[in-house]
Amino acid sequence: MFPVELNDWLNDMNKICGYSIEEYSYMIEKFHGTLAPGILIGGFMVDLAMKKKPKGELFDFLCETATCLPDAIQLLTPCTYGNGWLKVVDVGRFALTMFEKYTGNGVRVFCDVKQMELYPEIKGWFFKQKIKQQQNKSALISEIIEAGHSILSTSIVQVDPTLIGKRRRGAIGVCPQCGEAYPAKDGKFCLACQGTILYSKILS
Amino acid sequence: MFPVELNDWLNDMNKICGYSIEEYSYMIEKFHGTLAPGILIGGFMVDLAMKKKPKGELFDFLCETATCLPDAIQLLTPCTYGNGWLKVVDVGRFALTMFEKYTGNGVRVFCDVKQMELYPEIKGWFFKQKIKQQQNKSALISEIIEAGHSILSTSIVQVDPTLIGKRRRGAIGVCPQCGEAYPAKDGKFCLACQGTILYSKILS
Numbered sequence: 001m002f003p004v005e006l007n008d009w010l011n012d013m014n015k016i017c018g019y020s021i022e023e024y025s026y027m028i029e030k031f032h033g034t035l036a037p038g039i040l041i042g043g044f045m046v047d048l049a050m051k052k053k054p055k056g057e058l059f060d061f062l063c064e065t066a067t068c069l070p071d072a073i074q075l076l077t078p079c080t081y082g083n084g085w086l087k088v089v090d091v092g093r094f095a096l097t098m099f100e101k102y103t104g105n106g107v108r109v110f111c112d113v114k115q116m117e118l119y120p121e122i123k124g125w126f127f128k129q130k131i132k133q134q135q136n137k138s139a140l141i142s143e144i145i146e147a148g149h150s151i152l153s154t155s156i157v158q159v160d161p162t163l164i165g166k167r168r169r170g171a172i173g174v175c176p177q178c179g180e181a182y183p184a185k186d187g188k189f190c191l192a193c194q195g196t197i198l199y200s201k202i203l204s
Numbered sequence: 205m206f207p208v209e210l211n212d213w214l215n216d217m218n219k220i221c222g223y224s225i226e227e228y229s230y231m232i233e234k235f236h237g238t239l240a241p242g243i244l245i246g247g248f249m250v251d252l253a254m255k256k257k258p259k260g261e262l263f264d265f266l267c268e269t270a271t272c273l274p275d276a277i278q279l280l281t282p283c284t285y286g287n288g289w290l291k292v293v294d295v296g297r298f299a300l301t302m303f304e305k306y307t308g309n310g311v312r313v314f315c316d317v318k319q320m321e322l323y324p325e326i327k328g329w330f331f332k333q334k335i336k337q338q339q340n341k342s343a344l345i346s347e348i349i350e351a352g353h354s355i356l357s358t359s360i361v362q363v364d365p366t367l368i369g370k371r372r373r374g375a376i377g378v379c380p381q382c383g384e385a386y387p388a389k390d391g392k393f394c395l396a397c398q399g400t401i402l403y404s405k406i407l408s
Contacts, residue, residue: 031278032287039286062402067371071286074235074278081285081292082243082275083236088285089402091395092373092387097402104404113378113385126385127376158405167271169296172331174317181317181330183296191295198266198293198301200308201362 016043017050017076021145024075032071037125037137038094040144041151042072045109048149049098052107054156056100061086062159064093084167094126097157104159112153119143122151220247221254221280225349228279236275241329241341242298244348245355246276249313252353253302256311258360260304265290266363268297288371298330301361308363316357323347326355 016024028039053059061079063070066088070081073096079085085101099106116123121140124130173184175193182190192198220228232243257263265283267274270292274285277300283289289305303310320327325344328334377388379397386394396402 032284033282033289036287064396064402066285067288067373068286071284074284074286078237080236080275080278081270082272082278083240084271085237089400091400091402092390093379093382093384093394093396095384108403108406110384113383156407157403158407160401160404162401169271175297178297179317180297180299180314186296190297192268192297196293196295197364197366198268198295199312199361200364202312203360203362 016047019043019076027075028071031075032068035141036068037122037140037144038068039072039075040141041094041111041122042069042096043076044144044148045069045096045111045152046072046076046098048152048154049096049107049109052109052154053098054100054105054107056103056105058101059098059106060101060164062097062099062106062163063088064091064095064097066090067094069094069096087163089163097159099157099159099164101164104161104164106157106159108155108157109152110154112151115147115151115153119147119151122147220251223247223280231279232275235279236272239345240272241326241344241348242272243276243279244345245298245315245326246273246300247280248348248352249273249300249315249356250276250280250302252356252358253300253311253313256313256358257302258304258309258311260307260309262305263302263310264305264368266301266303266310266367267292268295268299268301270294271298273298273300291367293367301363303361303363303368305368308365308368310361310363312359312361313356314358316355319351319355319357323351323355326351 024043025035028035032039061073063073070088073086074080095108095110097106097108121143125135125140169183171184172181175182175190177189177193228247229239232239236243265277267277274292277290278284299312299314301310301312325347329339329344373387375388376385379386379394381393381397
């Protein structure tokens with residue numbers, strides 16, 4: 001028999017934010033559609049962030065990619081894209097930061113490419129060395145579970161003040177061109193009527 | 205007894221994508237944290253889009269605001285921010301488009317401010333005429349449920365080709381500055397190392 005603490009630790013080793021791999025896989029499939037490798041890795045990233053988070057009670061997330069990773073955050077934390085507690089600045093890096101919502105003190109978790117040498121399937125997938133049809137998905141998923149936190153690194157960061165706090169839309173006006181409500185701070189017309197491309201045709 | 209079709213129609217009147225208001229409210233609270241008025245309206249918007257959608261089997265969503273509305277889409281459809289079937293172009297309009305994923309043919313649903321005159325609580329909230337503490341939330345929620353689709357309008361649109369299809373990151377490189385993986389098409393360095401502001405300090 002292991003002491004209770006060690007038992008807890010061993011149990012915890014195979015969990016992602018308290019969920020078993022099976023439970024988390026089910027959650028991924030239900031929300032995201034398929035058991036995408038990126039969300040599984042993302043689960044370990046959120047888990048590690050929670051274990052290394054700085055002091056504080058209320059945390060937001062910053063995600064550096066729009067691909068897969070935001071869904072891991074949305075599944076495992078109260079932070080969603082629509083409630084504003086998850087912010088995405090898509091610089092294309094597979095990294096997230098969990099930060100105290102008022103001070104911006106946070107822990108950044110990123111995929112450490114140097115640590116991937118031990119895991120050829122992960123490396124091949126991450127660097128797109130094989131096309132999807134050539135990947136061995138079950139070997140890839142097994143490697144991700146085996147690797148756990150070991151392909152991740154962390155750093156302590158201060159999130160830029162421009163990314164802290166609630167999105168404030170300010171006063172609402174009615175756009176004189178499209179007749180819809182929009183944040184008046186955007187100018188005389190809404191951003192769509194100023195030229196942001198959304199539609200090539202409005203048919204009726 | 206009403207004929208079966210009329211009964212179905214009457215039952216359907218009080219449902220959002222097949223869920224009762226109570227069920228959907230529970231889903232909102234569980235995912236989004238609070239029963240935000242915007243996601244309740246968003247539910248009616250997704251519901252209307254599904255009823256008016258053009259022919260096709262596979263649909264994506266385009267959302268014109270980052271506030272609240274993306275969560276209604278994520279809750280009620282298979283489209284999430286992380287799986288790429290929900291795209292957000294934040295022009296600050298409370299509008300969404302459900303479009304056939306290959307052709308871009310779609311139905312756009314937006315809040316029609318002219319129709320809000322009958323609903324003073326909705327109008328007051330939508331145009332931020334009252335601060336949050338002065339709002340009568342239960343009256344607002346009741347008005348939203350009563351209003352249903354009646355404060356919404358639709359148009360038939362063609363989503364711009366630049367917004368159709370999967371985000372393609374292309375080949376992956378290692379940024380010579382930060383040492384992390386990034387989409388090589390972004391240039392010699394990743395966008396963060398090129399100056400996109402994320403952190404004011406990286407402490408360790």
